[in-house]
Amino acid sequence: MIDSILEKMTLEEQVSLLSGADFWTTVPVERLGVPKIKVTDGPNGARGAGSLVAGVKAACFPVAIALGASWSPALIRQMGTALARQAKSKGAAVLLAPTVNIHRSGLNGRNFECYSEDPMLTGELAVAYIEGVQAEGIAATIKHFVGNESEIERQTISSDIDERTLREIYLPPFEQAVRRAGVMAVMSSYNRLNGTYTSEHHWLLTKVLREEWGFDGIVMSDWFGSHSAAETINAGLDLEMPGPARDRGEKLVAAVREGKVEPATVRAAARRMLLLLERVGAFRKTPDLTERAVDLTEDRALIRRLGAEGAVLLKNDGILPLAKTSLDRIAVIGPNAATARVMGGGSAQIAAHYMVSPLEGIRAALSNANSISHSVGCRHNRLIDVFKGKITVEYFKERGFKGAPLHVETVDKGEFFWFELPSGQLEPADFSARMKMQFVPEESGEHVFGMTNAGLARLFVDGRLTVDGLDGWTRGENYFGTANDEQRGAVMLEAGRTYEVTVEYEPSITNEDGINLIAVRFGVEKPLGDADIEAAVETARNADVALLFVGRDGEWDTEGLDLPNMRLPGRQEELIEKVAAANANTVVVLQTGGPIEMPWLGKVRAVLQMWYPGQELGNAVADVLFGDVEPGGRLPQTFPKALSDNSAITGDLAVYPGKDGHVRYGESVFVGYRHHDTRAVEPLFPFGYGLGYTRFRWSEPRLSASEMSSEGVIVSIDVTNIGDRAGSELVQLYVRSPKAKVERPDKELRAFAKLALQPGETGAAILKILPRDLAYFDAEAGAFRAEAGDYQLIVAANAADIRFVIDLPSPSSYLQPPSY
Incomplete structure (x- = not known):
């Protein structure tokens, strides 16, 4: 069916599939019965096409670091299934999740969106999440591929990472998602990798992802994260988001006509887009893009x-x-x-x-x-507490608040992030909005009004300009770096008196990086x-x-x-x-x-x-x-005693937060517990740490073989709950390697099992390792290598609580290229 459609498509129609139609949907080809589908954020709930701060309600699940702390693939698979149902309730066929970037510095603004500092734990949980989502016919999108471990200058910065570090720390979760879970979509990151934008990185998107790992799904850009026509599609980027086309469309057609892009390259990308539509059932049943709020008892119980x-x-x-x-x-x-x-x-x-x-x-x-x-x-x-209460919003067709309002609505929160304006007659680049509300303070005294705006805005209290977000507007850190830093104004207010508050907003000119958002947030509070x-x-x-x-x-x-730091604000x-x-x-x-x-x-x-x-x-x-x-829970990330104990915080700005447009991952593979263990830096709380309300006894480990072979080795440990309460125990298996020609971490997590046991109950932790689990990436050989010799298996409750150390000989050397 797909090939039949492709044969009938013109070049222009093929190209049309390779950009979004708008912020959340793909382009249909009605002549050939190709429907549009909707994508939706995100990792802890399906939002739909509404604003980031409003819209149709959805079930809100735990963030990724909380899921990482669960160490429970089975529960996360259930959550994936529930999220797929939520995506369907928003008319979406693609869920833009999970996020599997690694906890590197402890300061990443999206640290909460990522599972762990360890690639093995991250990969296991990502596989479970994807399997749950995709079992329901919804495509998962693993992101951000790759090197997005910080939000500082993320649209342009180059993450400079050597190949060994990439292969051992930052790529494995993506690899597991492709090889084991069959993830249907990958999202490229904003940043550059070793100087090249990931959306234009042929080695990353084609050689590694498609040729080595066998990925046959689509690669999409992060929103506004593509920057070219020929370079992106030649590298392997299928879908430019959001739409309408900026670097694709007529520009891509022209690139084909000029010989900069082969027609077969466009056809292959279009075919992958059609395959995605087929996989999510869009050809069997025309997608219903209607959004509904579905609040299920079973979702409530699972979230709790x-x-x-x-x-x-x-x-x-x-x-x-x-x-x-x-x-x-x-x-x-x-x-x-x-x-x-x-x-x-x-x-x-x-x-x-x-x-x-x-x-x-x-x-x-x-x-x-x-x-x-x-x-x-x-x-x-x-930011100042957001205003809550009745707000009347008047929308005007042009800038300047001219004439009668074109549309009027009432909302209950002073934050607006418009992906879609409330009337089709309003143009995002040329409209104005006036928000009117009343504020009655509970106490007399100084109150502070605050506002941040992607666009231009002013806030008035009883007609007096109190916060100026227009004159001298400069970009700051809010709304993904498209809004100014919050501007504030203090006013003496009287308890019980009614004050008229008005905010006037207009969009600004397009930002130089092409990301043009329209948003405003305002609030008021009495300082404590x-x-x-x-x-x-x-x-x-x-x-x-x-x-x-x-x-x-x-x-x-x-x-x-x-x-800014690791202290409580x-x-x-x-x-x-x-x-x-x-x-x-x-x-x-x-x-x-x-x-x-x-x-x-x-x-x-x-x-x-x-x-x-x-x-x-x-x-x-x-x-x-x-x-x-x-x-x-058990910690998925080491808690250092001080920020300076983190491996990325060296005092060298080039290592973190970056310098001259580059951030160098100078700590190499020594991230998290790998750094603390190897460099003897005592943490506040080690990786895998967590207390419970009961006690456990562990048996001596049993091995399925006395030495490593191609079939691997299974380690079994009986764990008994010897307390008087139900509880869970986490058994972790690390590998310690002999001296190699490169420095290796003291130990590396390779398997884990979490057991839930009633008082007096015994359960078995079954942990399997394979030859690759002994290996490091040999950059010179371009392969994973494990020399013959004596290894150690470390059975632990956390990275600092080692229960057993077992010698494991490996009589044969192991050398495996990435493409197997």
């Missing part, structure tokens, strides 16, 4: 379970789990207590069906809600100070236990910018110190997208890392704190 499975108990001196019946007074404190921080920022955002805050979850878990007191203490937000911290301390002092919810949110952990560290001094029973619950420094660790009784676990946040927190379930 995943939240607990990814929760990592970092410290516990016995205070957890809390007994529901023995606590008369509980203090719930902190900037993340009453507000549900359920996801990171950027393109992963969705409009969740609902969001349960920790305070709400704890109240629901306890029969005596009157025993709970709450205090905020301090703020940690990077010493009195608010003291109020939180008093709340803690009068309680039996203080539950302190701190961390970050999606303004910090977001696409578009990296973190705002006055949160001060809040922890003072609350802990007032109440000896202080439990800290963290929500971050990666590691943080903890100078206060010795002053609190327990620390629970919850990440951003989706819409059931509060319920999952309560489940763990009160022992209804155990914290099932």
Whole structure:
């Protein structure tokens, strides 16, 4: 069927398939019955074609680092299946996920979107995710291929990575997705790789991806991430996104006519696009692009379970789990207590069906809600609190707010990120919008209004210009680097009085990099100070236990910018110190997208890392704190004692964050625990670390063979739950290699098994390794090499908790090229 359609297509029709029609759909060829299909973000929920900050509601699942902490491929496969259903509810056939870039610096703004610092763990979870999604007939899109481990200058920076490091650390998750899961789509990254844009990188997209690994799906650009006609398609990029065509269309037709692109190259790319449509069933049934909100009981239960499975108990001196019946007074404190921080920022955002805050979850878990007191203490937000309430929006056909509004609507949040304007008569490059709202402060005093805009905007309070986002506008870090840094203005307000707030917005001229977004965000807040911290301390002092919810949110952990450091923002560290001094029973619950420094660790009784676990946040927190379930998570990323202990933070700007348009991966393969173990840098918490509520006994390991062979070796370990509670144990298998002609890490993860056991129950961890698991990549030979000799198998509960070391001879050398 596909070849029959291809034979009838003109060159222009073939080329039309190779660019999007708009932001989210492909181009149909109605003459030949070729339909359009829709793609959708993202990794923790299917948003559909709506705004990043609004639109049809969807189920919000945990972010990737929380899934990485679960170490549970089976659960993640279930999540993939659920996400495929959510994609269908948005009329989408392609899900733009998963993200499998590696945790490198600890500061990456999208650290939360990635599974782990380890390629083996990342690959296992990605395979499970893809299998779940694609079993339902939805295409998964693994991204970002490759070298996108930072958001700094990401559209242009060159990630300079040697081939050995690529083959051992950064490429394996993509390879596993292709070879094992049959992923249907790959998204190229924005950055350059060793000087060449990945969207134009023939070695990457054709030699490695297609010829070595046998990939037969499509390669699409990240949005606005392609820069040429001939170079991209000759390299192997099939689909330019978003549409309409910028570097394809007539330019690509001309390139064929001029002999810069072979007609067969266009035909092959068009064929892959048609194959994708066939694989997702678009030819069998015309895709219904209608978007619906589908809130399923089974999705709610799965999200809640995943939240607990990814929760990592970092410290516990016995205070957890809390007994529901023995606590008369509980203090719930902190900037993340009453507000549900359920996801990171950027393109992963969705409009969740609902969001349960920790305070709400704890109240629901306890029969005596009157025993709970709450205090905020301090703020940690990077941007002023977004305005919430009735907002009337008037849209005008041209700039300048001329004449009568063409369209009027009412919304409830002061953030707009327009992929599609509400009327087809409005042009994205030439319209204006006026937002009108009323604000009634609860307290008298100074209030701060803030606004950031991709475009030009001004904010007025009672007709007086308060925030100027027009004069002197310059690009900053918001909205993927297309908006200005937040502009602020302070106003003295009177409690109970009604103030008229107006925002006027117009789009700006096209940005020089071709990314032209239209967005505005505005808000107002009354700053917190010493009195608010003291109020939180008093709340803690009068309680039996203080539950302190701190961390970050999606303004910090977001696409578009990296973190400034690894400390808690705002006055949160001060809040922890003072609350802990007032109440000896202080439990800290963290929500971050990666590691943080903890100078206060010795002053609190327990620390629970919850990440951003989706819409059931509060319920999952309560489940763990009160022992209804155990914290099932183990760290997928090393937590250093200090940022300077990270392998990428060397003081050399060329290594991080980059210099003169290049970022050099100078640490080579020594990322995460590979660095800490090999360089003897003691971490705060090691890779794979996590506590539970019960105890386990491990048997002596059993091996299926006394030496390595082509069939591999199976290691079996019996694990018994010797405690009085159900719980889970993680068994990790590392390989330690003999001296080679290149320096190798002290040990490398090669297999793992997570066992859920009832009290008294015994389960078997079955761990298999193959000859390639002993190997490193020999760049001179262009192959994976393992010399004959004596290796060691290290059985561990985490990278620092080694239970058994087993000698394993390998009598034969192993040499395997990448294309096998």
